[in-house]
Amino acid sequence: MARLALGIDSSTQSITAVAVEIDSRQKVFEKSIDYLADQSLKRFGIGPDYLLPPAGPGEAKQPAEMFFASLDALFGALAAEFPGLGLACGEIVAINVSGQQHGHVLLEARAGELFASLRQSPVPGPSLAGILGEGLALPFARIWRTSNTAAEAESVRRAVGGKEALIRLTGSDAPLRFSAFGIRRTALEHPEQYAKTVLIHQISSLIPAALTGRLDIPLDWGNACGTSLMDYRVRRWSPELAEAVAGDLPGGAEGLLEKLPPLASGRVIAGKIARYFVERYGFSPECLVGIGSGDNPQTKALTEGSLFSLGTSFVIMVETDGATFDLSGSTNAMYDSLDRPFTFGCRTNGALRWDEVRAWHGLAKGDYTPAELALEETPPGNYGRLLLWQSEAESFPVSKAFAPVRIGYDSGDLAADYAGIIESTLAAVYINARHHLGPGGLLYVSGGASKSPEIMRRTAAIFNRTLIPVEAGGAALGAAASGAAAWLLARGEKIIPGKFCASFLGRKRPVVPRPEDVEAYHGAGGYLEKFREAEERVIA
Structure with a gap:
């Protein structure tokens, strides 16, 4: 049975x-x-x-x-x-x-x-x-x-x-x-x-x-x-x-x-x-x-490290020591259903902005191939071109909505605009979560965009850590896994709850950041430095 x-x-x-x-x-x-x-x-x-x-x-x-x-x-x-x-x-x-x-x-x-x-x-x-x-x-x-x-x-x-x-x-x-x-x-x-x-x-x-x-x-x-x-x-x-x-x-x-x-x-x-x-x-x-x-x-219980969900909105759940808080108020301290501390941040302007930028260039919502090819032709850092856009008020960081802003170029082709919006939204999450992200470690990534090699390449370099793309899990699967763990523990069976729950979530091949990509984003005068200056100016 x-x-x-x-x-x-x-x-x-x-x-x-x-x-x-x-x-x-x-x-x-x-x-x-x-x-x-x-x-x-x-x-x-x-x-x-x-x-x-x-x-x-x-x-x-x-x-x-x-x-x-x-x-x-x-x-x-x-x-x-x-x-x-x-x-x-x-x-x-x-x-x-x-x-x-x-x-x-x-x-x-x-x-x-x-x-x-x-x-x-x-x-x-x-x-x-x-x-x-x-x-x-x-x-x-x-x-x-x-x-x-x-x-x-x-x-x-x-x-x-x-x-x-x-x-x-x-x-x-x-x-x-x-x-x-x-x-x-x-x-x-x-x-x-x-x-x-x-x-x-x-x-x-x-x-x-x-x-x-x-x-x-x-x-x-x-x-x-x-x-x-x-x-x-x-x-x-x-x-x-x-x-x-x-x-x-x-x-x-x-x-x-x-x-x-x-x-x-x-x-x-x-x-x-x-x-x-x-x-x-x-x-x-x-x-x-x-x-x-x-x-x-319950969703967080399925991973042994930090989790980044690339959905309609972007959610990042970063494991913490339980004593370090975000005094800016952009993130919320929580515990997962296995009692492990983490901090939760949600960026409203997520994948929907990516869909809309593709639509500017005549691509349907599910038409990803031309966009992926455009990313392949554009190096990380997008030649210094930035596209910032918040069509909705934002909580990560707290800021008002604003119209699309191109920086470093005037009118864009698909490659410039698509790489621009992807890198700016990923950078916004990283910049506002980095004080909780210690050096090294793994970052689990879920959501439709985790299937894109070029988006994963950029995410690995911006966060400067190895990514583990995972299959769709969700809160119901997390509840099933944590419930199974609680039942086994109540019976006296010996398990490590975190490892046990993580075993229910399918993993894909790790994505390791390339040194040259990390330098393009994190180096002196690189993308992230330009992004921080631009973001402060635009949302001020």
Whole structure:
């Protein structure tokens, strides 16, 4: 009988499951359900942007019941499709969860009884949403796309002594999407419902609570980093931060602390799966459930070093010593789901700008061959030609949007423009992450651009380290791997968690930086020196 681990990623647009065979380290199943494509989920009222209709600019909410209903939809698909693959839900020995970071749900007193009812036999109702929905203090979850919390964030920043003091306490400045500021806004807008709230779960801990029928499971340190309520170094809820957030709210700071779940290592097991899932979908009653983590911590668990994702936006996750913070506020200190410290930076103006530059020259979105040939004809450093462009406001570094700026040339051909935008965006990430990147070491790279030899050549030289291109992993695979690791450790089996989780991610041939390319970027008067001067001038 196979030993399977299941990873679940509850994200902004979909819920995804990845099943892995623990002993062979092979992925055996993957399924994603789009909230808008599934009628049982679309009925909760989300629009084309996957949000509930906003009351004003910057509001980003999703229906909390949709997260429960999505579990039923996902497990229904598993139960239907597993037999055709020679698999069974009863072979799943461990489940772990990834949840979109910063999203949170407020629960009232009756929730404990309702969640516990999932452990009863026979099961108490036909659906999770029908059973658990009555325990919601408010029907929505504020999610990471929230940006209408500037006043709340600034009030907390001032209360703790300013930007640097907040970063030294939490590892981050006050990103508007972080949970503390959404909680404060919710309390100000809905004081009665906030006063009735007994527990505030992140989405990553709400799902395991439903899976186990136990409301009081812990929140892992990794996802707690996205709340602006945890003291990063000691990994405990901070009374000082609670006072800053809730001192003038119903119940005060002590009331907020009472509403927060306990904190624990991401390796902790929440408990056995609830009877509801055994009876409805055929899970083994001995299946164990992890406490879950955020999507970024679960993704990071798949690598033993730093990770650079070249997607629509560029995300860099750099392993750190856990004591060095970015006092500029451009990056956020976190822990991954294996409890390892790292810092997270996200550049909004990523691969979409590359697509748009190719479109200037008549190339379709997927037409990469002419662009790759143009890069082959252009040496690293692009003959000193730079193309800077931010069509959207940027957080890495924090700066306003600006129109395309060519430096060192006036009108460009494909080679000049394409090399120009690629090198400038890669340089922007490197310059703003370099204080965390120690000398040497490996940099794992994922995303579509990792298939381009010329882009990988430039990335290796700009970061001056060996690259390990990896296959698409994702948060669901990270959850499956970390869940398998937690299950093995709970059984007393000897593994090295980091190496074990990394073994689930396929690797490609390493890309070693060429000395002449490194000199072109890092040498005196080279590209990076010119880029720093240009960036300071353009974004000033």
